Structures are given as C-alpha cells and as structure tokens.
Amino acid sequence: MSDEQSKPKLELIDAAASDDPFDLAKLRVSQDFLEATPVKKLLTTVSVRKPGQQDFIRVHPSTKYRDLVAILELKEDRESYLVNLGAVPEIQSECYVATLFTAITRSGVVFLWPVRVPAADGRTNDWHLSAAMAAEQAMKNWVRVRANMSLRAYEIFLAENQKAIPDPEWPALSFQELCRIAFRARLIDQANHPVIKRLRG
Amino acid sequence: MLDRLPFQHPVAIDFEFEFGGHKSFEEASRSGERPRPVCMVAKDLRTGQVWKLRRGEFGSMPPFPIDLLIAYYASAELGCFKALGWQAPTHVLDLFIEFRARTNGRNTPNGASLLGALTYFGLDGMDIAEKQDLRLRILSGGPWSAEEMNSFVEYCGKDTSACANQLLPAMLPQIDLPRALLRGRFMRSAAAVEWNGTPIDVVTLELLRRYWTDIQNDLIAAIDKDYDVFEGRSFRIDRWERWLAAHNIPWPRLDSGRLDLSDDTFRQMARAYPAVAPMRELRSALSEMRLADLAVGRDARNRTLLSAFRARSGRCAPSNTRYIFGPSVWLRNLIQPPPGHGVAYIDWEQQEHGIAAVLSGDPAMLAAYVSGDPYLEFAKQAGAVPPNATKYSHRSERELFKQCSLAVAYGMEAEGLARRIGQPPVVGRDLMRAHHEINRVYWRWSDAAVDHAVLTGSISTVFGWPLHVGESFNPRSLRNYPCQANGSELLRLAACFAAEQGIEVTALIHDAAMVCAPLDRLDADVERMRACMAKASRVVLDGFELRTEAHVVRYPDRYQDPRGTLMWDRVMRLIAAREAARQGAA
16 A cells, blocks of 8 residues: 555544544543433332331431421321321320431331330330330441340340441431421321321211 | 545445355354455445456455445455455444444344345345355355356445445444444454464364264263263253252242253352252253364364454354354363464453443442452452451352352342352342442442433443343343443454554453464563553553453463363363274274
8 A cells, every 4th residue: 555545634523533533532432321311219208117127227316317206106007197286286195205216227218217205204114215225226336126025125136247337328308308208198287187087086 | 425434535345255165154154264255346435436356356455545444244354355465444434333333222123234234224135045146156165157256246246335325325324433433443353363263273173073972972971970860862851850959959940930941040050059060061062062163274273253243232242153262161172372382361350340340430349359359358348258358268258249249240130149159049139238338339320321221212332332222121231231341342442452563363252362472472472462451441441450361371282261171171081082992993
C-alpha cells in the first residue's frame, strides 16, 4: 500500500471526534446505571408486631424514631389500631400504652414494635420489662428475642460477633411517615370509627 | 448514505475459499486448515468500480486502494487477506457483527447468516439451495472448469452486492460507526487467531482417535466398577438413583420429578460431591466427545471459526467439538508446543469479581479483590474466619465463600448455590445474605443495571455492545450482563493490542488467551501479552488493572489443566495398555 492509502484522511463524525479513530476514551459508555436510570424502592407496607422468634433485629437508636402511643388490639382479628386518645378518650380502658419502636430485621424488613410501658398503678410485668430491655439492647446490637413461657419473660440472645454483622440500612423515611404507612387504615381518631361502634356492640 | 462513511475507499469484499478439498461442510469445518482463496469480488462504494479476481490472479497486494473493508463476517475475508499476503486495512465494518448488535436479545427466526439478515430487512437474497450447491463445489477444492469458476465469481459478486447495495444501506443509518469500527478492529485479531491455531500433539491425538471406542469401553469398565450404573454402554437412571441414595447425595430434579441429568447439573454436583466427578467425566467422554470433530490441520494446529460475537455477552462461541478448549478439560493436555517453542495460557485472575467491584464502585468488593484472595477476604469481611486466616488454615470456609462469589457472578440464587456447595438451602441463603450485606453498593448497582435494561429496553457494555430486552427476558441474564459482557470487551481489546504487536495468539478462551512463541522470546512475549491484558483492563475499567496469571509450557512438555489430570492419566494408561497388547500381538 502507498503511504496515502495507509493513512486515510478521515472526516471524523461527531461521536468519534478525535485524531485517533480508535480513541477509546471517547467511545466509553457509562456503566453508572444508578445515575442513568435511578429507581427508588417505595416502602408501602410496615407491620406492627413483635419480632419473630428467629429474627435477629436492631432498633433505631434515635429518639425521633420512637414514641409513646395508645394502641387498641383486636385479638380475634390480630389487628392493632393506633388510637388518638385526645379525640376518643372514652376507649382509654380498651387500649394499652406502649413505646412504639422502629425495628428492622437482618433481611431489611422494617416494622414497628410496640413494647408496653408499666400500667398507671406502677405494677410491672416481666414480659414488658424484658421486652423493653431487649429493645434497649437492640439499639446497639443485633439481638433475637424469644418468649419463654416457663420464665414468663422474653429471653434475649445477643449475636456474639457483632462486628461481623453490618449495621442496618434504615429507610429514608421519618417516624411519622412510617406510622402513616403502618396505620394507614388503622387509626382511630373519631368517635364514630367502626371499631368503636363494634366495641359498643 | 456515503456521507456517513468518512473514508476515501470503502470497499465491500467477499471471498470464496476452500480448505484443501472436502466433500461436505462438516468435513471442511473440521479440517483445521487455513482458508485457500478461490475467487473474490470487491466493490469500491465511492467510485462504483468492481474487481473480480480468480485464483491465480490475486497478486501480492489488493489491486485497489482500500481504507475501509466492509464484509459479512469479516474474519473470513481477513483470513483470505492473510493467505494472499495482503495487508489488512486498518478499518473494518463487519455487517454480521452489526446485525448481531442490532438484534442481540431479540428473536431472529431466520438466523444471523447473510441470508437471514437480508430476510430480516425484507430484502431478497440468493436461493439457499443454489448457494449451498455452489459452496459445496467450491469446498471440493477443484479442479474447476472455466464455466464453474465463472459461476463462483458470479455467486461471490452477488454476496458482495448484497452487502454493498442492500444490507449496508438498510443498516447504516442505525450503525454506531465509531464503536462498530472498534468491533471490526477485533475481527482483524480474530482472523489472526483463526490463522495461527493452537499447537496439538497429533501423535497422541491419533492414538486417541484410533482407540477411542475401545477406550470408552475401558473407561466404563474402570470407572463404573465404583458405581455399577452402566448396562453395556447405557447409563441406567434407576441405578444412578440407587447409588445417590446409598451415598446420601441429594440430586436436583426436573419439574417432572425425574433426576436432572444435564451436564450442567453433573458439573455442579461434581464440585459439591467429588465422588460424582469421575462419573461426570465418563458421561462426557461417552456422549459429548467426538474426537473426529476436533479440527486439527495438517500443520498440527487446532483451528476453527471463533464465532466472534455469537454469545449474547459478545464473547466468542467456537464449536465445542472442534475447538480444543471446548470439550472436557482433560483433552487440553493434547496441547503441546512445537519443537523450539513454548505456549502460555494467560488469564485474568477472578475477572468477573474484579469487573463487578470496579464498575459498581463497591469498596468492600474492591478491597477483597485488591487483597489478592477475594474469596478469603470475603470470608474475613463476613466474620466467618479470623483476620489472620489463610487459604491453608481455612480451606473449606474459603471454598464456601468462593462458591458464593462465583454464584453471584453467574446470577445464581441461594437455592442454586446451596446445591452447588452440597449444603442445605439455609446455608446458601446465609451466604447470599452475607454477600448482600457486605457488598451493598454492588447490589444497588446490580439492581440498577436490571432496572436500566428493563426501563430503557437495552443495556450495553463500556464500548457499546448492546443487549436488547425483548418481551420475555431473564432477569438473571440481565444482572449477569455487565460483568460477562464487559469481560468480553476486555478480551477483545487485549486480542486487538496483541495482534497489532505481532504476538502469536493461538486461542481466546472466556477470560484467557493462549500465546505461542519460539523459546528464545517466549518469556518476553508472555510479558508483552500480559501488558496487553493490563492495558485492556485499564481502558475498560477506567484505569484499574486486573491481575493476570500465566501458565507457561515449554516443548517437549504439554499443557496441563489440573482439573483434567486424573482423567488424562487414566486414558493414557489405557492407551499404553492397548498399544502394548497390539505390539504383543504383532
């Protein structure tokens, strides 16, 4: 081949605008798929429950992620309702007062854990005390909480090698937002709420 | 149209060639010979000038100026350039590759041949029966009458015309030219690899071929005595089921309830339960291995079409039966450098892991790769072994985390991983959970890759090799794609650099290349090849260099894959016994 043939005069097209037709830096396609097509996971379900017996859990350590609330539990229906006692003081006796903790499992499932506080008369109960201790522990460590019927209290199992287990990834939602999702259709704040009507018979 | 091709002499070319005279396509494709040009038709797209050359008229250089070669599967044309001693042009636009790029992941009912591509675009092509008849006559190697040669030239001209006048105008508006040229650049190196071929110990191959049926029977007798599952040459499923039960080995089943006897399952189970491995080798030796198909030329080189860009990932997909790296690994022991030469098998260490770490930017994964032993480091990160653990002190734990890493790289799920490691599903789930927790950045990126593909309808590599998402897609393949397909970019680029430096690359294998060189420059060539692979890594991974490892073999030694040593030794003993018996009888 002549020199002229081996060095073609290229009229370079935009995408390869370089003296070198194989300018690899100019041909790169970004592999940052997160930036190219961002997708957000929507948290649409938050359950209100005790930790599963086999779940290791953590509790959000921030005071912004817990609150003292009144809860009405329909045992037959296995449903818990958040009660605004200011609006419906007449059902106070049907409710229990609990600290609602924000908790998460190892597999990243967020739930709200109601832990009963001592009754107004100051009587304590080992179930409630041990649950509160477990929640306290779970703010720093991965723990498993299991009911021991003979002991009539919860037993707390601490994962021994805490350093090996990464901290949880909490959702970027406020406690209020989590509560709104959890109690979406289960907020009692009016006297004519169907649950109150049912309780009145 | 031509304003989209910034070249002075874009020339569409088609060659007709044969491999030394064969009666069928199959015979020709397993001949292992280099192409021998019969005729050529070229057309300069700017001037419209056409050149028609027959054997004996080719000369020492192309009779036309050319700065862009346009062809359909260009490594064949470039192979003919090599055969003629013609210098290949710098730029290649391969319409086959671009057709694959355009349809990768989509349904192409008529295949990806030139006729298939023409049909895809609603264009008329030559009648397939007529085409096959002419190809067979060409492959016969001659001698041909003048009339026959004229018909070959006419046929060749039709293919050139189909490329230049029909397919190119249909495809060009959507061709991403700069990246298409990069893909075409690889076809020059693919042609070089196909030309070079891998050196084979043909003496041993001949013995293997001679005694293969007897050896298969001997293998059944030798291996099956520990299993008792064969009846004659038939594998009895009920007996296999009994053996599994007796050895307490849980075996995957199909939806129908029958045992899954696919080679994939055997391979996985052989990893988890070493006692299964000899049976897997035996089944493979009996069913898959057709030694007659191994394509070895008269120069003792194994060569076959690399089938570049055939896999969805863009990797090469050469025939499993014709390529020395296709059949069981023990057969690779047939690779032997010629006298005065050496070969080296050079691969990237933990390529997929490294690619995933770099492209996702996951710090834990990157730290694991940089540690030099990503599997042990992963086990350390998970707290499964102490910080001072070594691969010798915690071999089994490392193996579990290695299998987990590989399972992630291949898009496997927890249950599949559990089967692979022969553990209950809960162990697979725990390992996967550890991977998710430690490599969160990677998983976010990997999820985003799948979302991106599904939302935009396609996903591509660093250099734009696309996968289109059709109506039905496999999320596992999509998740797997960035690592596998960018891995193929790495190898293609390294092959380009190597070919352009004159390194004799004899084979490309998934994440590795084999090179051959005279002994006095073997070490230097190995280092040059590793430098090419390092450079390719820096280019694809934005500056990051994946490590490579070289396994060098000098004549008269043969290449050995440790995974196949037992089987190779067993077969060699059987051959020796057969030979001794033959000589005794003589």
